Amino acid sequence: MSKSSPIDQLENRTLADKLFRFVVEAAPNAMILVDHDRLITMVNKSAEELFGYAREDLIGKPIECLVPNRFQQGHSEHVREFLSAPQTRAMGAGRELYGRRRDGTEVPIEIGLNPIETPDGFFTLASIIDITERKHADERFRLAVEAAPNAMLMVGADRRITLVNRKAEDLFGYSREDFIGRPIEDIVPERFRQKHPEFVQGFLAKPKTRAMGAGRELFGRRKDGTEMPIEIGLNPIETAEGLVTLASIIDISERKRAEAAHEQLAAIVEFSDDAIIGKTIDGVITSWNFGAERLFGYTADAAIGRNIAMIIPERCMEAELSLREQIRESHSVSHFETVRKRKDGTEIEVSVTLSPIRSTLGEITGASSIARDITEIKRRDAELKRSNAELEQFAYVASHDLQEPLRMVANYTELLAQRYQGKLDEKADKYIHYASDGARRMQRLVADLLAYSRVGSQGRPLVKVRSSDVLQGVLESIDRSIHESGASIEFGPLPDVLADEVQLRQLFQNLIGNAIKFRSDAPPRVVVKAIPNGDRWLFSVTDNGIGMEMQYADRIFQMFQRLNERGKYDGSGIGLAISKRIVERHAGSIWIESTPGAGTSFYFTLKPAEGGGI
Amino acid sequence: MTRPIRILLVEDNQADADLTMETLEAGKLRLQIKLAIDGAEAIDYLRGAARDSKTELPDLILLDLNLPKKDGRQVLREIKAEELLRRIPVVILTSSDAEQDILKSYDLGANCYVTKPVGLSAFQSIVRCVENFWFTVVKLP
Structure with a gap:
């Protein structure tokens, strides 16, 4: 036997025997001495208690009486193995061991085996610990780990x-079986693997609960090789097997994405041309972007913490307070035009859009305010209005003042014709004719120009108008032309619209007049309809006239543009230009659809009368 | 033989004045037409006639609105403010068809408002109409 027991070294064998028995008896663990034939030769009190046998009932029994039936077959095998190379060791490495009590119940145990060689033969002393409590604790620990919301690895x-x-399985894509026994570096991305053992050593040298990789970005590697950003908490745990580390891992991909989105949004806000300001419900400034710095002249440092009143002129304060009231009632305010004060005291016109800011609990805690400088827009707007008004005034004055001398030319050439027709030579007659014809044409153009300029300058406010009444009125006024041409005009129910009645009348008159004027050989048939189209009414005036090529569709709405040669159809070509101007003054649009020989449809849109609906 | 009908024509445009006079005179009535070429002359003439027993006041005034020196509207206001002048019918004969001119003229007491039409024959026919209406239909003061 290569192994010897310290008992051999005792000189007095009886004393040694007594001492041995005493030690065994006093041991806190259950101790069982088994002889070479696997028979129990000695048990201590703890063993009696553990297995529920009286000492006498065990002595001389084979050890298998304490082994659950399901393990008995393998047991003699294990014993043979042990005896072939006896050494002090734990029994059943890697296996879970159970003992069988007298009442047949099982108890989880751990067994240490010590071979003892004596003059009386070879014995094995088994030291047995009841690990029921530890098992329970282990199970509780396992359940706690299992139930943790994070991925946990020990x-x-x-x-x-x-x-x-389970979360660790889900996160890394390894099954539990696949995980156990793997080096932790398998879930570390390759580029970090080399350094990792060093970090582990560092941790084990000073084990304390802490976050891993402070300041560094951590990544985990899934079984499929993909990576994810993670956060790791490390907890050192002292166990029977030594120091282990419990790592709690959170996938922070979502958080990273949200952070990236947040950063992007923050950058957009920061570098927006508009001033974007956050403030509390009482007006204390909480954020202030570059746009605000540029627009108002205060830096963010100077503005944050102060009250928004610093950029509001005294006279606008009342409006500001009423806006705040709206925010408190969780309303947003869009494009409110007001005046703000710069740091240098100058004032600027701004368009302000306000939205409530809510806390995570949904409570309104403040407002975001987006202010756009509209000084320039306002100035251009005013300039455009003035220039339009001037242009209109010019057109009006020019055409009005042209009429006077023109009337003279026209009247006197006509008087010449009246008095001297046939009294001079033929040429004189012809010249007089040209002169008066030219003057008449020019009179017509000037009158049309005047009418065109009056659409803008002499327009009345837009009010609720019954378009069917207006159309009816038009039909009565052009009754003669309808009768003479044999035209039939049909119209269904027409809506109330927001219009200048005089101009709407002119519009209908122009379009229906146009339909009758450009008739084909067939008697003209004109249909007027209106259908809802978005937030407008879409009117159509459709005829069965000569139609036209669509390539001229835009030209016909320009001033003094005619598609047909002079003389074939009367008119200077102002009617449709005036029609377009009227529709545009009503914030609508007008267009045409036409087929040569088949007829023409004019379409135009008008706003419904307030409360009239669509 | 009855006395000719007296007309005061206030018109700064000589061509229009000639045409109007020619058309009026081409009618059957015997007319005596006095032309004033601006508002001030018209008022002076009327006031003079009112004072001077040798000069007769006109039976009818044809008044243009846009006149030099004294505007037609002012002339009208002054005529209607004077005891001796205000019964003389005033016909506004102008190229303006602006609504504000029409309303203003009636407010100031114009007896009728006529817009000069485009075209010679239309003009002639209007002038004849005016002549016919005021001198054969209407009883003058």
Whole structure:
């Protein structure tokens, strides 16, 4: 036998025997001495208590009486193995061991085996610990780990994984079986692997609960090789097996994405041309972007913490307070035009859009305010209005003042014709004719120009108008032309619209007049309809006239543009230009659809009368 | 033989004045037409006639609105403010068809408002109409 027991070294064998028995008896663990034939030769009190047998009932029994039936077959095998190379060791490495009590119940145990060689033969002393409590604790720990909301991995000092939970399986794509026993570096991206053992050593040298990789960005590697950003908490745990590390891992991909989105949004806000300001419900400024710095002249440092009143002129304060009231009632305010004060005291016109800011609990805690400088827009707007008004005034004055001398030319050439027709030579007659014809044409153009300029300058406010009444009125006034041409005009129900009645009348008159004027050989048939189209009424005036090529569709709405040669159809070509101007003054649009020989449809849109609906 | 009908024509445009006079005179009535070429002359003439027993006041005034020196509207206001002048019918004969001119003229007491039409024959026919209406239909003061 290569192994010897210290008992051999005692000189007095009886004393040694007594001492041995005493030690065994006093041991806190259950102790059982088994002889070479696997018969129990000695048990202590703890063993009696553990297995529920009286000492006498065990002595001389084979050890298998304490082994559950399901393990008995393998047991004699294990004993043979042990005896072939006896050494002090734990029994059943890697296996869970159970003992059988007298009442047949099982108890989880741990067994240490010590071979003892004596002059009386070879014995094995088994030291047995009831690990029921530890098992319970283990189970509680396992359940706690399993139930944790994060991925949990337990790693031994050898950096191998000994425990994982469900979340860890989900996160890394390894099954539990696949995980256990793997080196932890398997879930570390390759580029960090080399340094990792060093970090582990560092941690184990000073084990304390802490976050891993302070200041560094951490990544985990899934089984499929993909990576994810993670956060890791490390907890050192002292166990029977030594120091282990419990790592709690959170996938922060979502958070990173949200952070990236947040940063992007923050950059957009920061560098927006508009001033974007956050403030509390009482007006204390909480954020202030570059746009605000540029627009108002205060830096963010100077503005944050102060009250927004610093950029509001005294006279606008009342409006500001009423806006705040709206925010409190959780209303947003869009494009409110007002005046703000710069740091240097100058004032600027701004368009302000306000939205409530809510806390995570949904309570309104402040407002975001987007202010756009509209000084320039306002100035251009005013300039455009003035220039339009001037242009209109010019057109009006020019055409009005042209009429006077023109009337003279026209009247006197006509008087010449009246008095001297046939009294001079033929040429004189012809010249007089040209002169008066030219003057008449010019009179017509000037009159049309005047009418065109009056659409803008002499327009009345837009009010609720019954378009069917207006159309009816038009039909009565052009009754003669309808009768003479044999035209039939049909119209269904027409809506109330927002219009200048005089101009709407002119519009209908122009379009229906046009339909009758450009008739084909067939008697003209004109249909007027209106259908809802978005937030407008879409009117159509359709005829069965000569139609036209669509390539001229835009030209016909320009001033003094005619598609047909002079003389064939009367008119200077102002009617449709005036029609377009009227529709545009009503914030609508007008267009045409036509087929040569088949007829023409004019379409135009008008706003419904207030409360009239669509 | 009855006395000719006296007309005061206030018109700064000589061509229009000639045309109007020619058309009026081409009618059957015996007319005596006095032309004033601006508002001030018209008022002076009327006031003079009112004072001077040798000069007769006109039976009818044809008044243009846009006149130099004294505007037609002012002339009308002054005529209607004077005891001796205000019964003389005033016909506004102008190229303006602006609504504000029409309303203003009636407010100031114009007896009728006529817009000079475009075209010679239309003009002639209007002038004849005016002549016919005021001198054969209407009883003058």
